[in-house]
Amino acid sequence: MIEEINEESDFLTSLMLTYGEEIKRLVYSYLKDWALTEDVTQDVFVTIYLKMDSFQGNSDIKTWIYRIAINKCKDMLKSWKYKKLFLTTQFFSLIETKTPEFYVIDGQQKDKVVQAIFDLPIKYREVIILYYYKELKINEISSLLGLSPSGVKTRLLRAKKTLEKDLGGQWDEK
Template sequence: MKNEELGEFISIDGMSNDDAIIYLMRRYGEEIKRLVYTFVKNWQQAEDITQDVFVTLYTKLDTFRGDSAIRSWIYSIAINRSKDFLKSWSYRKLAFTDKFSNDQKDTAYSAEDGFINMSEDKLLYEAVLSLQIKYREVILLHYYKEFSIREICDLLSMNESTVKTRLSRARKLLQQKYVELGGER
């Protein structure tokens, strides 16, 4: 496996599944949790789904053929698990009950929430999270996670023109949302 940042090859072939999964969790755990959060918008659910992603990796590690970078494979699993969760009955039930409990806001914030609230980029963050998933995912993968158009095509199983179109529309929608939330043009 190639470490994209260092330009060197790291092999997990000689590692046991336990050692390989520990390495992958340390290397990609927080990154995957943040990615999942952008889909589900709930830190507890993001942590649960991230655990599920790494359990899946552990059980399927022997099936990784190396046709793509392992990072792409992990992202693909995380995106699919996030989308599955959003389609699930438990999510719909949670979203339904959250609408009724919004009047009684919880004043306890996680460390992540505190950081986001203090960040200068809060408006941009809110604008990105307000986009529909099909636009949000291409923005996040391209600009925040620095995947190429080709890699995004592979991750989302779409053709290149679809990804480019979604990215273009997402940029326009993001600009509109940002201005609506009080950002400057």
């Protein structure tokens, strides 16, 4: 029994080291508040620990962890706690990212692009972030969000068109 707990604890520690920062950035992309991000990220890993035995291996462990994180974020976005916080505090700050796209864009344009992405409706924002910044494939996003691959492609296209309109043609996916 104790040995089993130690193995699970070691596995969870390994997952936290491997995916912790990545999950934190994903959660922040939904909530845009670092304090809530910390809470929800911790809740994600508590849920992983409690539900480890329910992981069936039908998908990659990363996909399973992302699904838990996205569900936790959506739960938080629906909660009164979040709505109250949203109404009483400023919530926009830049995401920290090290993607090639953001090295190319100068500071002012970066601010505009990030703001435009955060201003997108959540259904468009999540596909943009998962595809361009988390570099997930269409099929992985499809699995994560419970959409068909064509549904993901449609959302990506609509998100890009919205960004192009909002940025006056400055959106360049490369």
